[in-house]
Amino acid sequence: MTLREGLATVVLRHDYTAPAYLIDRVDLSLDLDPVKTRVLNRMQLRRNPAVTPQPLRLDGTDLNLARVLLNGAGCSFRLDAGQLVLENLPAGPDPFELEIFTTCCPEKNTHLMGLYLSQGTFFTQCEAEGFRRISYFLDRPDVMARYRVTLRAHQAAYPVLLSNGNLVEHGALEGGRHYAVWDDPHPKPSYLFALVAGKLVQREQKIISRSGKPHTLQIYVRAGDLDKTEHAMQSLMAAIAWDEARFGLPLDLERFMIVATSDFNMGAMENKGLNIFNTKYVLASPASATDADYAHVESVVAHEYLHNWSGNRVTCRDWFQLSLKEGLTVFRDQEFSQDMAASASARAVKRIEDVRVLRSSQFAEDAGPMAHPVRPDQYAEINNFYTLTVYEKGAEVVRMMQTLVSDAALDPLGRAGFARGLKLYFERHDGQAVTCDDFAQAMADANPGSALATQLEAFKRWYAQAGTPRVQANAQFDPALGQYTLELRQHCPATPGQPHKEPFVIPVALGLLAADGRALPLQLEGESQATGTSRTLVLSAPVQRFVFTGLVGLEHAPIPSLLRSFSAPVILHTELDADALRTLLAHDSDAFNRWEAGQLLMLRQMLAALHASGPVRPDVLDAATLEALRAVLRHPELDPAFKALLLTAPSEAYLAEQVQQVDPPRIHAVRLSVRSQLAQALHADWVWAFEAHPTEGAYRPDAVSSARRDLTGLALNMLCLAARASGDAVWPGKAYQRCKDAAHMTELHQSLQALLHSGHALAEPALERMHQRHRHDDLVLDKWFALQASAPDFDGTLLARVQALLHHPDFKLRNPNRARSLIGSFCHANPAALHRPDGAGYAFWRARVLEIDAFNPQVAARLARAIERWQPLVEPYRSAARKALSDVAQHPGLSPDVLEIVTRALAAEA
Template identity: 60%
Template sequence: MKEGTATVVRREDYAPPAYWIREVELTFDLDPAKTIVASRLHIERNASGPGGPLVLHGEDLNLLRVQADGQSVSFRHEDNLLVIDQPPVAERFVLEVRNTCAPAKNTQLSGLYESGSGLFTQCEAEGFRRIAFFLDRPDVMAVFKVTLRADKRRYPTLLSNGNLLEQGELDGGRHFAVWHDPFPKPSYLFALVAADLVAREQRIVARNGREHLLQIYVNRGDLGRTEHAMASLMASVVWDEARFGLPLDLERFMVVAVDDFNMGAMENKGLNIFNTKYVLADAATATDDDFFDIESVIGHEYFHNWTGNRITCRDWFQLSLKEGLTVFRDQEFSMDMAGDESARAVQRIEAVANLRRSQFAEDAGAMAHPVRPDTYAAIDNFYTATVYEKGAEVVRMMHTLVGRDGFARGMKLYFERHDGQAVTCDHFAQAIADANPGSALSEHLDVFKRWYAQAGTPRLHARGQWDAETRRYTLTLRQDNPPSPGQANKLPQLIPVQAALLTPDGHELAQRMLVLTEAEQRFVFDGIDSAPVPSLLRGFSAPVVLDDGLDDEGLLVLLKHDADAFNRWEAGQRLALRRVLAALPGTDAPVLDAAFIEAMRAVLNDGTLHPAFRALALTLPDEAYIAEQVSPVDPARIHAVREAMLDQLAAALQPDWQRAWAANQVREGYRPTPLQAGMRALANRALAMLVRQAVASGDPVWPGRAYQRVKDATNMTDRQGALWALIGARSALAPQALAHFHSAAQGNALVLDKWFSLQAMAPEAPGDAGAGVLGQVRALLKHPDFSLRNPNRARSLVFALCMGNPAAFHRIDAAGYVFWAEQLLALDVMNPQLAARLARALDRWNVLAEPCRSAAREAIARVAAKPDLSADLREIVTRALETE
């Protein structure tokens, strides 16, 4: 597991394997201490391959026996490889391998591992080699038949991929189950589960009349919290067949929830294994956001059945082929499920805000990489926002360029060409282009594909000039892309720009899509009778940073009148950001001008706007996004300025917040609908501002109301919202409210995660030279409910501080960096994937202001100096130091 150095894998070095595995028969005798795995691999020589020895991957396995066609065969077992220098000369042969593994000792949660009293697998990206010896690479696709044998009392549920062929009793209180997946798949999509679980079941009939069984397996006692997950799964099946003509292709589809899981979920063919966070929900324990995330993630993993499973990646550099496309598909699903245009717009805004918060920062940091990377040392490090979220934006641009119907034609052609194959991002882009001849995508495909090859976030500069005499408006667009690690000079990319021209009173003069393919181009609008206000990049039509030169007056026009909800929200964010940036260089608190306050008041009181939109529009840009706009970065100053702005908005709009609070109380029973969720979001935003103002003025009424709501709320959204209002305002009632919340959370791991996270995300008090939030987090590490071994719990506390609370983490005394290094090294011993993700908290250390910059570098260097780091962690810290 530990390596001093890691081999760099290069995309340009890809070569097909010397051998294919066409069929796999696996037999498991399951036991947490020693599981015996017997493999029968039907191997075929690659006629066009290089020949030579047969090399199989295997990690932390105890090899017992190797035979070829029933005969002993000479082999070498070294460096996590099983090498047969002289395999049988026949074109096809059967290799039998017998080995053991130890699930109970597997703290990496990769391969076959124990969680609670059950056994589970996670094989993406390279976990299967921790189960059995195999050609563990995504272009080797085989049909699997799996026999599971185990103690029936301990493991009454035995599941694997595909369709159940047979099950029965064995001697000694044991039983067995035989599963067969008729569709060839790579080993990373293999899964098995052996546990004591119960299932919610639902039978559905597809459009072709075929009946399917849907099952969601959970621990006993959790079945009552699976209704929403099942509804989401049914909706996903229906949507994919209706929108893209892609039906469920197996007799059954299973989802299993597990407490210990490194990721959100995994799309193993027909047997999706999920983090409990994305399955379990009811009104008392899950927020509106949790309900939305469950619907989204259930959809995402189900949609992988075709975009990822039926067609998979040729190699791991093509990861966005499945992930970017499937994120796009789950976003479209969620927007379609939202219903009306206002709710759809809110979801688009939230997706873009997440992209900017995570991916834009990644593009500007040490781990910047193209959507299709060129090299990696540990592939687990490239499950990134760039591959997923930016990859989805690349697919969305294709959709924009060819239209909804054109994209559907492209998807159809993609499956006609490549079903059952392992292919590349180029194959997908070519199919969309070929299905739409004459489109901008088809005509400029080579330029468009630079989105896959170039890292960084392009800058789009726009300047317009109106000529009254000719009634002509000329818009000049110019693009540039700053240097990234390993990429100094970049070529122009294809940028679709949805554009409109507005009059100062909001009348739309023109609307069209502009396609920028060169470094600079001019676009002419004729028949324009007055100087317009440009509304550019509508719907966020490309993942770029826009500089359109608009002054406050122009932005206020967009905020008040733009028919495009995204640009309306964006105008408000830019107005707020402009004021934050103006205040940062000084030391005084910012003073918000009347024009901005009145603009916010108008949005807050506009009952024609969706309440969720108003809640988003009244939310200031977060501290991480603000930090991306400046260099050097002083997290404490950013925090102080933003907090001061919140204080002023709370005071200036107090009567408006009270009206919003009263008008957005949900009177009917809880449902996680877009309208109800929007009303709760706006009410909780109002409550947070009212408590903030009350604490500042010494008024006990609103803190008291918030505390009562923590105790009496009938749903988790309102309970957590009220608790955060007290924490965010640093109310004296916050400790009591936290104690009450913790008492009510007993026995529910996901609610306890919220309790830990709320404390780790608490705002740092201005000028606090004491232990602060970090001291509280250190104390919570010793809490009996905390365990670093559980990924959800680690994320809820350690990650929440280091990655979600900049002011509390980037302390000038360097205590935050000492804490980071300690937790990083502790995690790396047991779970390198999790450690590598935590290491990303210091991706942008080199833009920090002193003394934080030097202290952060020293902390990274101390970690990098350790000789026994995992390959995952070493790659991150090495790349971080290279950015100096």
């Protein structure tokens, strides 16, 4: 079965077979040279007794094969479709040695997979299938071996030589060369192999673990960047301490290293003991990084370190199980970030931010042609399945497990039960390559009698079924009996290849509020007394009814607060009217649902404006909603960051997911109208918010200071937008002055964004000043490009501006960060500018996808997804987008990465 003959063969999960051979030991020697790196690979192999004898097939890509020896002697072999095939191998269980000598050219490796050169430094990226670009190998995650690696290179050019594990030997060689030998005591799959060689400087930190063992932590960067690594080091130490304290998982190596490079397709990579990072997630200083950057560094450093156990010590049996490590580790890094936030309000803000990403992007993926289960059933190119579904939805599946192993009385959050399950998981499977089923089983076995254990098989449908379930909530109240009946119905729409879905197991956390906002005690029918004001119901059938009693004396029906803390990744439909939503907004003890009530008040009125005929009106929001939002902004006790989130209108992407016919420019117009209305109606309140929340003293990226800056940044944005309507020059002038005097990057970025998002002419000199001041800082230049590409297209000239920026001296198409900052920001983050009536945006997308695909298919495939959801578009956008996809699909020499994306997008028409 093929997508197109000869280009991309579909791999099926149910075709999995265990490897016919196992590799116990790998001795790898690399003589590093940009043009011709020599790789000597000595492997100790043995037949897998559980598999019928068959030839050994080793994967290889872009390698020059020079020699193959079996137990030190020559042997017969053949090359077949990118594989090295050996048939006459020793019979029996005894191990044998295979020696393979190859060469490769890192200098020409523009894919940034395998071994490649970046600004004179060697790096590797082996996940998912990059090791085959270094040597012929069983390049699959269920083959785990111990590695001993010898690196040789010219000392002057490459003074630092790094690989996985522990440094056991190093020294000088003749001709100005030197060597280093690294030994990794832990067996690992080939995707976790790493090496780095180049001119780098390091920050080093010695620590003592809880068990009393010493460890060395090192961060390697290019000269000149060392002063930007302190936050990453602090984040690493915090993650190490947190994992040992919360889950009893210690650092298991003598040293742990991080290396940063700007030429990297991903955010970071968890190679055992030698994590390679995109500079974006390591380097941070007040002058170059925003509050969001600091938070991302902390989160990503933690994520990759936490993989040391959830992904490295226990890894995936096959790539279909990718969420086994990624979903679990995203959940763990989210928990880490919430614990680092310290206060309850900051924890709530982090949860809301995570859910916003899930709902605006992952829900869209569930509704599009690339919809797939958390554990996919097939793929043509594995790199295309590093998706929000695998990562973010996978994390929500793990979070639901934590909820479902909770003990309402002793462990209402499920943290103790989850910790028991994780402990059992690692005890059972340490050093193994396993499946999502193994993880779920360990969770259930460690918590017998829990909702997860009793409904495990049904719960695992979250791994097997694609799509976002819909939950409809209806209620009836009998005031005479004091009885409130809640009916929950679930269904999941069809997705590609899955027309029918079985019911999911959905935890629904809820509370009930009286009309005056009081939290009501909860007592289900059959219970002897009420217990608490919050409860988690488990919906596992198409329809279920839950009867609450003991509510005598209420004049009005209780107001349900459903799906608290977003307890399941579903779309919830309720009958709540605007009065009920305003009550939740004013009084709900659950911060997430308080935010959600405000978002729903705006969303419903925005959708009404979207569906109305004629031009978009300036008064989309009614007076009651404006007053409710004003009360939030003025509330003396609410966290400033929470206020900023609540007063930010639903995104254009989220709006597009709520309608069947998508008109991107009209969606943009509706959202702009709402923002303008909020800016003008609450003008005095925004002035107060800006002036009442200063941050004094030296810059600190802590939650309290960042929260205050979140609100002042939004306030300044709104005040500049209000000035656009009034013609007032005061606030744009203040924003421009802040750009000139900015004490840190957050202040500069927020001020420039306020000018750009109000279309003010002062944005131009502010952009020029930013460029002149920071033209030697690559990460700031990325922001500079992104700010322009994501700005509102007030006069229809933004595309021309972006096209001109392609020729800017500082634009580097082959650098993934720079390409994403300009092209990615325009195509993914600016739908109103991309979806032009004249089709010019699609022509731009088409040209850039094909241009990038010629040298980096992985980056091109990500860009290709910008218009995969073309079907719901109204005309003329729909036809123009389809033609652009078809043009790309028919382009000769298209990579399998991009081919899969565009083929699936076009197939959705059927």
